[in-house]
Amino acid sequence: MINRLHVDLAGIELASPLVLASGVMGLSASSLERVAELGAGAVTAKSCGLEERKGHPCPAILPFGFGLLNAVGLANPGVDEMVAELRAFRLLSDVPVIASIFGKTVEEFPEVAARIAEARPAMIEVNVSCPNVAGEFGQPFSSDPALVGEITRLVRARVSDIPISIKLSLQCLSLAQIAKACADNGADAITAINSVGPGMIIDPNVRRPVLANRMGGLSGPAILPLAVRAVWEIAAAVSLPIIGTGGVETAEDVVQMVLAGATAVGVGTAVYTRGLEVFSTINSDLHVFMQERGITSLSDLKGAAHV
Amino acid sequence: MSEYMQTYQVKRVLTHNEGLKSFRFDRVIEAAPGQFVLVWLPGADEKPFALSGVFDHEIEITVKAVGPFTKQFMNVKAGDWVGLRGPFGNGFQPIEGMVLVGGGIGNAPLRYLAQCLREEKLLFRWVIGVKTAEDLAFRDELASMPEVTIVSEDSSIGKKGRAVDVLAAMNDHEPIIVLAASGPEPMLLAVHGFANTFSPDIPVQLSFERYMKCAVGICGQCCLDGTGLRVCVEGPVLSGHQLQGVTEWGRPHRGPSGRRPTQKQAVHHD
Numbered sequence: 284m285i286n287r288l289h290v291d292l293a294g295i296e297l298a299s300p301l302v303l304a305s306g307v308m309g310l311s312a313s314s315l316e317r318v319a320e321l322g323a324g325a326v327t328a329k330s331c332g333l334e335e336r337k338g339h340p341c342p343a344i345l346p347f348g349f350g351l352l353n354a355v356g357l358a359n360p361g362v363d364e365m366v367a368e369l370r371a372f373r374l375l376s377d378v379p380v381i382a383s384i385f386g387k388t389v390e391e392f393p394e395v396a397a398r399i400a401e402a403r404p405a406m407i408e409v410n411v412s413c414p415n416v417a418g419e420f421g422q423p424f425s426s427d428p429a430l431v432g433e434i435t436r437l438v439r440a441r442v443s444d445i446p447i448s449i450k451l452s453l454q455c456l457s458l459a460q461i462a463k464a465c466a467d468n469g470a471d472a473i474t475a476i477n478s479v480g481p482g483m484i485i486d487p488n489v490r491r492p493v494l495a496n497r498m499g500g501l502s503g504p505a506i507l508p509l510a511v512r513a514v515w516e517i518a519a520a521v522s523l524p525i526i527g528t529g530g531v532e533t534a535e536d537v538v539q540m541v542l543a544g545a546t547a548v549g550v551g552t553a554v555y556t557r558g559l560e561v562f563s564t565i566n567s568d569l570h571v572f573m574q575e576r577g578i579t580s581l582s583d584l585k586g587a588a589h590v
Numbered sequence: 591m592s593e594y595m596q597t598y599q600v601k602r603v604l605t606h607n608e609g610l611k612s613f614r615f616d617r618v619i620e621a622a623p624g625q626f627v628l629v630w631l632p633g634a635d636e637k638p639f640a641l642s643g644v645f646d647h648e649i650e651i652t653v654k655a656v657g658p659f660t661k662q663f664m665n666v667k668a669g670d671w672v673g674l675r676g677p678f679g680n681g682f683q684p685i686e687g688m689v690l691v692g693g694g695i696g697n698a699p700l701r702y703l704a705q706c707l708r709e710e711k712l713l714f715r716w717v718i719g720v721k722t723a724e725d726l727a728f729r730d731e732l733a734s735m736p737e738v739t740i741v742s743e744d745s746s747i748g749k750k751g752r753a754v755d756v757l758a759a760m761n762d763h764e765p766i767i768v769l770a771a772s773g774p775e776p777m778l779l780a781v782h783g784f785a786n787t788f789s790p791d792i793p794v795q796l797s798f799e800r801y802m803k804c805a806v807g808i809c810g811q812c813c814l815d816g817t818g819l820r821v822c823v824e825g826p827v828l829s830g831h832q833l834q835g836v837t838e839w840g841r842p843h844r845g846p847s848g849r850r851p852t853q854k855q856a857v858h859h860d
């Protein structure tokens with residue numbers, strides 16, 4: 284039987300286009316394996332940096348009517364601990380695992396990339412776009428094409444044998460320009476988008492912002508149209524494969540992303556809004572969608588909305 | 591109440607001792623015993639607490655001061671605004687012939703479970719273990735309950751010993767149908783061990799704690815090694831079956847960064 288859901292992402296074979304997004308169920312080998320078994324085509328680990336970080340106090344993850352606000356603050360166990368978890372995952376599962384890294388400075392990125400490469404992940408995602416540590420780190424690197432280009436070049440130079448994807452945010456003047464900076468400096472893929480905003484929720488009784496960090500990135504169904512537009516713009520600018528991420532909850536949402544130009548599709552907040560079954564549900568709905576229309580491969584739909 | 595943030599005024603505070611208090615809020619919710627809420631103290635932090643009671647027009651949590659957040663919470667007075675979200679997770683299922691086993695502050699959710707068992711007119715017994723008499727909340731209420739046996743490690747109240755030590759004698763007296771336990775993890779594992787000495791095993795419902803940030807199953811902070819079960823969603827109350835395959839029993843818990851401290855670094859609370 285043909286697997287209609289099979290995709291090739293920068294040379295990595297995925298049995299489903301669905302990729303668990305970074306920061307969701309991604310701290311341990313066991314949680315990643317649980318998601319892999321439920322039907323994700325690949326799983327992305329939580330972003331890690333050189334050192335352990337506790338992140339912001341809580342509330343750090345706040346549901347509202349249309350998704351989540353989050354300001355976890357790059358809490359992570361540090362790259363060495365993450366190497367151990369990724370190695371443990373690879374012993375448990377054949378599903379490709381994507382490592383995710385961040386740096387406090389431009390120079391830290393290649394350092395963390397070289398260390399995480401020891402775990403031999405299928406891909407390294409370079410998170411240049413966390414919106415929740417602006418006070419500490421300044422503006423996300425992803426708003427500046429020169430910085431994104433430099434980070435891409437440095438990581439590429441240190442890690443030549445593992446594909447790298449640069450994770451972008453909406454917060455920039457021109458996504459096309461940023462995407463070109465990635466392509467020109469040796470990226471193999473682009474993940475777009477990170478959470479959006481930041482946004483804020485204020486409690487009317489207490490009269491102060493609810494998130495301990497006061498503001499946090501929006502994710503979930505509220506941002507799907509923004510993410511689809513972002514993928515569209517990036518696909519129009521560069522030919523790199525895109526992991527289209529942001530607000531995806533259904534098979535139709537996946538199809539939208541692919542029509543905009545995505546090769547694979549990230550799923551994060553839907554784990555909360557739809558439950559962990561979201562992976563198997565989308566897979567079977569997507570299969571039916573394609574079968575009914577006689578579509579044998581998602582690559583036939585890729586970018587088809589660009590007319 | 592829901593997973594969205596809502597703030598409520600504290601209606602009253604019951605002081606058991608200076609480091610152990612119950613807080614009541616004007617709020618009606620549907621919640622199973624063992625389910626928990628996230629409690630936001632504006633300006634401080636937000637942490638998980640089990641419901642210790644659900645009444646006609648009020649809900650209650652019981653807080654023991656162990657660290658920065660819970661110590662600050664001891665200053666909360668009637669009229670103060672506090673954020674509550676939930677209830678989250680899977681709770682206990684009240685069953686006729688149940689034996690409740692609680693260690694220290696772990697008895698808080700068992701108080702609500704006992705309330706449910708009584709309302710459903712199901713027979714049960716409840717063993718309460720504390721280090722010392724000071725640690726006991728609701729002392730007068732418990733004194734009037736014939737179902738309750740209290741033991742303490744220093745014999746300052748009830749017989750000297752630990753809650754698990756009295757289970758064998760209780761079972762000889764009248765067979766235990768199912769065990770419901772909440773308290774420090776070594777106690778939970780001892781209850782599980784006791785249940786497993788029977789053939790067939792006595793079914794168990796055990797309430798676990800792990801560091802939590804979201805309570806909606808997304809951050810991965812509370813996932814158990816070995817199975818990836820989320821203590822905030824599939825737990826906090828787990829069955830013996832759900833305990834199988836977990837490889838982290840007896841090890842220090844992952845902290846807020848996700849790192850698991852080495853045995854030496856771990857700070858023990860119970």
Ligand SMILES: Cc1cc2nc3c(=O)[nH]c(=O)nc-3n(C[C@H](O)[C@H](O)[C@H](O)COP(=O)(O)OP(=O)(O)OC[C@H]3O[C@@H](n4cnc5c(N)ncnc54)[C@H](O)[C@@H]3O)c2cc1C
Binds near residue numbers: 661695
């Ligand atoms: C499902 C559940 C139900 C609980 N019910 C009660 C209850 O009814 N009454 C009660 O007094 N306590 C309860 N707790 C424990 C309570 O959440 C902690 O005592 C509190 O978070 C400690 O915070 P602190 O700053 O005072 O202490 P800290 O010094 O920061 O920590 C003391 C201990 O609490 C743990 N802890 C700290 N933060 C968290 C967190 N965000 N999530 C989980 N554990 C944490 C630490 O790992 C440590 O073991 C429950 C915990 C869970 C997970």
Ligand SMILES: Cc1cc2nc3c(=O)[nH]c(=O)nc-3n(C[C@H](O)[C@H](O)[C@H](O)COP(=O)(O)O)c2cc1C
Binds near residue numbers: 304307503
């Ligand atoms: C709780 C939470 C934590 C996140 N942590 C990270 C992270 O560590 N690194 C990262 O690149 N993206 C992180 N993200 C962003 C997601 O990977 C994703 O890009 C974004 O949420 C949009 O997708 P979604 O709507 O499907 O969640 C996080 C998102 C959430 C909700």
Ligand code: FES
Binds near residue numbers: 802806
């Ligand atoms: S606390 Fe976030 S997954 Fe359980």
